[in-house]
Amino acid sequence: MDGSWFSSTFGKKLIQYVLVLAVALSINFALPRLAPGDPLEFFFGESTINELTPEQRQRALHELGLDRSVWEQYADFMTGVFHFDLGSSIKYGKPVTEVLADRLPWTVLLVAPSLIISAVIGIVIGAYAAWNRGKRRDLFFLSAMLTVESIPGFWIGMLLIAIFSVNLGWLPSFGAVPLAFTGGTAEYVGEIITHMILPVITITLSTVGGNFLLTRSSMLETLGQDYVYMAESKGASKRSLIFNHALRNALLPVYTHITMSLGILVSGAVVVESVFSYPGIGRLLYESVIARDYPMMQGVFLIITLGVIAANLLADVTYPLFDPRSRSRAWSREVSSSKQIGEETA
Amino acid sequence: MFTRKSFGLMLTYLLLLSMFVLGCQSNQSQPAPSQDQAQGAQGTAAEPAAKTVSELKIGLPSDAGPINIYTGNIDYLTELVFDKLFSPSPYVDKPEPWLAESAKQLDDVTWVVKIRDGVKWHDGTPFTAEDVKFTYEYYRDGPANRHTHHVSEVPHIEKIELDDPSTVRFTCAYACPSLERITFADLPILPKHIWEKVENPRKFTDLPVGTGPYKLVEYKADQYYKFEANKDYFKGTPLVDTLVMPVIKDPTAIFNALRSGEIDISARPLPPELEASFTNAPNMKVAETSPLSIIELKLNYDKAPFNTPEFRNAMSLAVDRQTILDTVMLGKGRAGLKGYPHPDSPWTNPNLSTPYDAEKAKSVMDGLKFVDANNDGVREMPDGKPLAFSLKVPSTEPSWIRAAEMLKDQYAKVGVKVTVEVLDSGTMATVGQTRDFDLVISNIGAHGVADPDQFVMSHRSSYLWNKTIPYPEMDALQKQWMAETSIDKRKEIGFAMQELFNKQPTSVALFYPEEKFAYRSDRYDQWVESKGYGVINKYSLLPDGAKKAKAEQ
Helix, strand or coil, rough: CCHHHHHHHHHHHHHHHHHHHHHHHHHHHHHHHHHHCCCCHHHHHHHHHHHCCCCHHHHHHHHHHCCCCCCHHHHHHHHHCCCCCEEEECCCCCHHHHHHHHHHHHHHHHHHHHHHEEEHHHHHHHHHHHHHCCHHHHHHHHHHHHHHHCCCCHHHHHHHHHHHHHHHHCCCCCCCCCCCCCCCHHHHHHHHHHHHHHHHHHHHHHHHHHHHHHHHHHHHHCCCCCHHHHHCCCCCCCCHHHHHHHHHHHHHHHHHHHHCCCCCHHHCHHHHHHHHCCCHHCCCCCCHHCCCCHHHHHHHHHHHHHHHHHCCCCCCHHHHHCCHHHCCCHHHHHHHHHHHHHHHCC | CCCCCHHHHHHHHHHHHHHHHHHHHHHHHCCCHHHHHHHCCCCCCCCCCCCEEEEEEEECCCCCCCCCCEEEEEEHHHHCCCCEECCCCCCCCCEEECCEEEEEEEEEEEEEECCCCCEEEECCCCCHHHHHHHHHHHHHHCCCCCCCCCHHHCCCCEEEEECCCEEEEEEEEECCCCCHHHCCCCEECCHHHHCCCCCCCHHCCCCCCCCCCCCEEEEEEEEEEEEEEEECCCCCCEEEEEEEEEEECCCCHHHHHHHCCCCCCCCCCCHHHHHHHCCCCCCCEEECCCCEEEEEEEECCCCCCCCCCCHHHHHCCCCCHHHHHHHHCCCCCCECCCCCCCCCCCCCCCCCCCCHHHHHHHHHHHHHCEECCCCCCCEECCCCCCCCEEEEEEECCCCHHHHHHHHHHHHHHCCCCEEEEEEEEHHHHHHHHHHCEEEEEEECCCHHHHHHHEEEEEEEECCCCCCCCCCCCHHHHHHHHHHHHCCHHHHHHHHHHHHHHHHHHEEEEEEECCCEEEECCCCCCCCCCCCCCCCCCCCHCCCHHHHHHHHHH
């Protein structure tokens, strides 16, 4: 990889993203503080907080580190970000990074399988429906997907709980782990998976419609292209026609959509995590906003910002791999030189 | 593309979907119970025979941090871990000695308390009078918490000394006849050996050490609490060995968990619309309690025209509380016709009355020359300003939002324009501090509306009034109240203060909610109410002796 390529393409992008990150961090710092309210209510409750004398109030703010000027807090936050020190959560009384490290795996565990399953189902059924355009099966899938797409996620969650937890008693309705568990590791993992099933189905159902509709419409456009007729006339099989010829081109917008949605991998699913009392990032964000826990909110926003920026970066960087038309000259030169180097090394 | 056949298919599909959804709903209802079951389910759930249980799961609607008083507080959880000198609370006629063996008033300002011998903290350290002295001084002089004013202002305990290793002497700055019945029954005692080393209690996250019937052994923020019984508890070994309390904030989710058997009782009170389905379910009972709380409409006395007593009276007369209760709460609970504080508190004047009388409200406003001069349906003040106010209400309470909409209509009938503003709970929290409101709907709990010292304090602190604003009649009564040395006479002065308050209220009681707790009676059926704490409290989990002691109260 030579330096000129780095500075011309990747480097420019990187600078762009660093700027976006700096602006986003400043907004993340400012927004919670612009909203009315402060964390004192969380500690005292409504009737007690009104009984505090101005001195007691000032003292409590000092104890929480909130009596310093906004600029001091801002400087602390910005320097802290580069040292991976995000301060201490007001509500949880622990370092923000510790709370995030505790919650992030749960969110990834929930959202990653949901996004994969949703993408696979959406793409496969979308391609199938497009191929069968206008037939009953297309209509069935279209109306089914439109229905799930239009149902709010929390309602799907509540419905699943009512059926599988309350009526059938097959699956747990809340939490990520069994409470007061005393069994072995294998059983514990089993329990974690059991607790994941309903939330994963909920997130999958609430995102699959988008993937389906996008794939279907993109496929319909591609299927009308001359090269598909050409392939068909050359005797390509139905399967090869759909998956090798049409879908590969049709997937480009779907790919962008999916990569961009990777951002929610870390932001969590606030509503679904609330319905299932799942201890992920989404619920943490909600709790922090309610308690006006500024350091915690900043930490969660930071994670979300990084997630979204990383997803964009990924889409930006990898898109040319799938679509040669979007490759810049420099990119093509770089790829060909990398290939050359690879071949020489081999 | 869409032929008639296709539409037929789609219709069939939609029909199937709706049948599926309806099917799910109807499956939730249970067969009607026998008469016996129904009667049993409506009691307050006291059972004579004590049965021990190894584990109970209690669903909590919110998280209160690691129960160390300074990082969030839920009274009934604090009570499981900590004890007070007297119990159960200031909300009963006569609390019984608990960590105290006895309390004696020596003169108008002096009390001595003999503490119980042989009690140990959860870590094995003996409980001593030093702990009591430390706690009261810490509450008074340390970082403020909800107990602070009970030591620093109403009443004001000036000196706390040890007469001997088991006797504490309290000396007040002015007469304190209610120390035993109010203050001693309200302040949880902290272990000195732990708390004297705590640098910043607001950042203290260690698990608490108390003397109470349960030890908190595990806490996962926003996930669950796990308590183990304190086998050496001085009031007897608790009946349940382990209490696991998952935090389930979503109201639908917590009741689904109860139906599915994942929890045994919900600490979130049952909403009226779910009551029948739980009362009729097998192995379920519903315990009814008086939560000693008020859903109130607060009037900002700082602002004109709410600083005019007659106008506040008119604002109270214009509220049809019964209609609001019938509509919003489906008639469950009681309309706020007996004003503020809570009518079930032993400290509340039983003769209080705050009736609905729209005509009188109009004539009071006419008398103040608040008339509709421009015929737009809204009265104006003599300076021409219309009687148009905003009513703030939290977005998390749908029933209050509905009540606010009804208030808007009721006030429109007497010529007052009200605009409802729905705000998030974080913003609502600051409304009281910044006093940036005209009208606001909120909830005030037992500590605020069943404790007579708090009623006085609320008039000094800013909750109901601010001591820096002159209020000659109330100030005179307060002065009299503080000088009074007899608790009975103080109670009478308290009654007069309440009468005066309700004539020109700064808080209009809309309704007194009732609380019903649904629980699995096959798992545990010995829940008893502790006034103001619901059924999830230490008495429900203690053996017969303690229960009887409480029953004798």
